[in-house]
Amino acid sequence: MTNRTRLGQPTAPSAQESLERCGRMVLPALRDTVDRLPPGVRHMASFAFGWSDSAGAARGGGRGKGLRPALTMLSAEAVGGSAQDAVAGAVAVELVHAFSLIHDDIMDGDELRRHQETLWKAFGVGPAMLAGDALLSLAFATVSGTAAAEAAAMLSTTLIELVDGQSEDIAFEDRPWTGADAVTVDQYTRMAANKTGSLLACSAGLGALFGGGSPTATAALATAGSRLGAGFQAIDDLLGIWGDPAVTGKPVFSDLRRRKKTLPVVFALGVDDAAHAPALAELLEADPDAFDVDLAVRQAAELIERVGGRSFTEGRAELQLAQALEVIDDVAVNRGAAAELTELARFIADRSH
Amino acid sequence: MTNRTRLGQPTAPSAQESLERCGRMVLPALRDTVDRLPPGVRHMASFAFGWSDSAGAARGGGRGKGLRPALTMLSAEAVGGSAQDAVAGAVAVELVHAFSLIHDDIMDGDELRRHQETLWKAFGVGPAMLAGDALLSLAFATVSGTAAAEAAAMLSTTLIELVDGQSEDIAFEDRPWTGADAVTVDQYTRMAANKTGSLLACSAGLGALFGGGSPTATAALATAGSRLGAGFQAIDDLLGIWGDPAVTGKPVFSDLRRRKKTLPVVFALGVDDAAHAPALAELLEADPDAFDVDLAVRQAAELIERVGGRSFTEGRAELQLAQALEVIDDVAVNRGAAAELTELARFIADRSH
Numbered sequence: 001m002t003n004r005t006r007l008g009q010p011t012a013p014s015a016q017e018s019l020e021r022c023g024r025m026v027l028p029a030l031r032d033t034v035d036r037l038p039p040g041v042r043h044m045a046s047f048a049f050g051w052s053d054s055a056g057a058a059r060g061g062g063r064g065k066g067l068r069p070a071l072t073m074l075s076a077e078a079v080g081g082s083a084q085d086a087v088a089g090a091v092a093v094e095l096v097h098a099f100s101l102i103h104d105d106i107m108d109g110d111e112l113r114r115h116q117e118t119l120w121k122a123f124g125v126g127p128a129m130l131a132g133d134a135l136l137s138l139a140f141a142t143v144s145g146t147a148a149a150e151a152a153a154m155l156s157t158t159l160i161e162l163v164d165g166q167s168e169d170i171a172f173e174d175r176p177w178t179g180a181d182a183v184t185v186d187q188y189t190r191m192a193a194n195k196t197g198s199l200l201a202c203s204a205g206l207g208a209l210f211g212g213g214s215p216t217a218t219a220a221l222a223t224a225g226s227r228l229g230a231g232f233q234a235i236d237d238l239l240g241i242w243g244d245p246a247v248t249g250k251p252v253f254s255d256l257r258r259r260k261k262t263l264p265v266v267f268a269l270g271v272d273d274a275a276h277a278p279a280l281a282e283l284l285e286a287d288p289d290a291f292d293v294d295l296a297v298r299q300a301a302e303l304i305e306r307v308g309g310r311s312f313t314e315g316r317a318e319l320q321l322a323q324a325l326e327v328i329d330d331v332a333v334n335r336g337a338a339a340e341l342t343e344l345a346r347f348i349a350d351r352s353h
Numbered sequence: 354m355t356n357r358t359r360l361g362q363p364t365a366p367s368a369q370e371s372l373e374r375c376g377r378m379v380l381p382a383l384r385d386t387v388d389r390l391p392p393g394v395r396h397m398a399s400f401a402f403g404w405s406d407s408a409g410a411a412r413g414g415g416r417g418k419g420l421r422p423a424l425t426m427l428s429a430e431a432v433g434g435s436a437q438d439a440v441a442g443a444v445a446v447e448l449v450h451a452f453s454l455i456h457d458d459i460m461d462g463d464e465l466r467r468h469q470e471t472l473w474k475a476f477g478v479g480p481a482m483l484a485g486d487a488l489l490s491l492a493f494a495t496v497s498g499t500a501a502a503e504a505a506a507m508l509s510t511t512l513i514e515l516v517d518g519q520s521e522d523i524a525f526e527d528r529p530w531t532g533a534d535a536v537t538v539d540q541y542t543r544m545a546a547n548k549t550g551s552l553l554a555c556s557a558g559l560g561a562l563f564g565g566g567s568p569t570a571t572a573a574l575a576t577a578g579s580r581l582g583a584g585f586q587a588i589d590d591l592l593g594i595w596g597d598p599a600v601t602g603k604p605v606f607s608d609l610r611r612r613k614k615t616l617p618v619v620f621a622l623g624v625d626d627a628a629h630a631p632a633l634a635e636l637l638e639a640d641p642d643a644f645d646v647d648l649a650v651r652q653a654a655e656l657i658e659r660v661g662g663r664s665f666t667e668g669r670a671e672l673q674l675a676q677a678l679e680v681i682d683d684v685a686v687n688r689g690a691a692a693e694l695t696e697l698a699r700f701i702a703d704r705s706h
């Protein structure tokens with residue numbers, strides 16, 4: 001990621017520099033907050049954040065890039081406030097993010113996350129569920145001392161949207177590939193807005209709120225966050241099919257093997273002249289005992305691409321990012337912070353890293 | 354439950370009458386709150402509350418007696434406020450209670466609750482986890498518009514204690530029956546205070562807070578709720594071993610069959626002259642393939658009773674109830690409400706109903 005210089009504008013720090021600056025402010029507060037948990041749950045939380053191994057020994061680094069907290073801090077600055085004012089909001093969104101990953105991994109039965117055991121795999125399903133519940137509760141505790149009423153309301157609305165999105169995503173698994181009950185692009189878009197967009201909307205919105213932004217600026221930045229989330233999800237969907245296994249850490253055509261109804265697939269099955277739909281559905285349902293799965297998923301990916309599923313999703317991702325950047329440009333009163341926020345938004349959307 | 358008349362004092366309504374009065378105020382607000390959820394999650398919540406069947410058709414009645422919301426409402430009145438002021442708090446504690454039952458049933462693998470399928474059994478583990486998460490989030494939404502900062506802080510502290518207690522209860526399962534690592538009465542007491550006491554403490558404390566009680570009165574009523582919870586749990590432990598299957602709906606010696614480390618067991622294994630402990634541990638561990646389990650659990654129950662586990666637990670329950678009643682008597686400014694609250698506390702502790 002290189003800095004972009006425009007005539008007459010100062011060079012904004014790179015997204016990496018912004019992430020590091022925000023991390024230096026958020027991480028100590030996050031660790032202090034997690035330290036308030038009782039020992040058993042704290043131990044699991046520390047493992048989930050990558051600060052210790054399952055035996056409790058300290059580890060360097062930590063998981064995650066801190067995209068959401070950085071979005072919160074930069075949003076606070078963009079509306080003219082200070083990043084410091086938004087630390088509680090940044091901690092809250094990071095706790096909600098951690099909660100949602102822990103519960104999602106249980107639901108999806110995923111055993112690995114970022115090359116480490118998932119929490120339920122290391123500690124058991126029951127304890128991991130409880131650790132997630134504790135982090136969710138802690139998120140509310142974090143904002144309850146500050147701009148309490150509005151922040152808590154924003155957080156709980158977000159959580160209900162997030163849960164609704166995740167719940168729809170699960171329900172999509174049981175829907176048919178084709179016919180009247182098949183998932184439509186609109187239904188997919190609504191699900192993704194809830195599942196992925198809502199927490200990024202909350203990240204930006206809480207930042208604007210704590211940064212003292214007007215209700216209009218706060219709502220606008222929340223919208224930018226939501227668009228960014230939709231773009232992020234679209235790119236995730238592209239990587240889930242066409243991503244380089246060396247970069248994603250997942251097998252090639254991973255989402256097709258898992259029979260996920262992602263945007264390229266939903267689009268491909270729903271295009272007007274869908275004569276290919278039954279053939280595609282058959283490839284996606286390929287019984288591993290009867291078919292060569294590697295061949296079936298490659299043929300499915302080719303078919304999805306030929307009928308426009310890949311380019312539609314790429315277009316969607318670009319449009320959503322462009323809309324997010326337009327809102328940021330429109331609403332920000334601190335131009336330096338706006339430039340930094342723009343870099344961060346591009347970084348979030350550029351998932352090749 | 355009969356009314357108790359004391360010289361010069363009016364007869365307090367029976368606990369049943371108080372529960373009905375509070376229910377008439379809380380239930381419409383609870384239903385309105387749940388109606389704010391998105392359809393999929395709302396459907397599951399409605400099933401969990403017993404308002405509809407798994408297909409979504411309305412059912413009469415509903416599950417649960419509303420003990421916690423009533424405790425909230427009467428606590429508000431006891432400190433001189435109105436029950437109406439405490440409706441948001443009452444809805445919040447009922448939502449947290451429902452959340453905790455849903456997640457507990459998943460963790461414990463329980464398939465029935467009050468003669469109905471549990472939520473995970475009817476809708477699957479993933480959707481049920483999410484429904485629990487949604488109800489927890491909704492609880493925070495409920496209090497966020499009112500005495501927000503303090504109420505949300507109280508709620509999140511409670512949730513973290515609740516999760517800690519549940520997490521310790523799970524960890525107790527892996528502890529040995531005897532030796533240095535065996536669960537002690539003190540450790541058990543701390544776990545139960547968190548697992549059962551904290552939500553009853555929050556129920557009374559939120560009521561006092563919304564009723565405009567002083568910080569001292571609020572803290573005192575929270576303590577009364579905590580004592581009541583400890584007494585409630587002690588009685589639950591007694592019923593888990595010696596309860597009448599016709600009343601509890603569980604098999605005789607149910608908790609011994611499930612190898613639960615409840616208070617009578619922990620006490621019996623830990624009494625000073627514990628020569629009987631290895632024999633008791635052997636009975637509790639009885640391998641169903643090698644032993645007559647019915648005989649083993651009956652012998653274990655007899656041994657626990659002989660060394661004082663039953664009478665110790667009964668004494669503990671009585672003491673905790675007496676302490677709760679003393680605090681209520683001490684702190685209440687509205688004598689009529691105090692009498693009603695006393696009846697409710699006795700009703701909660703008297704689990705033969």
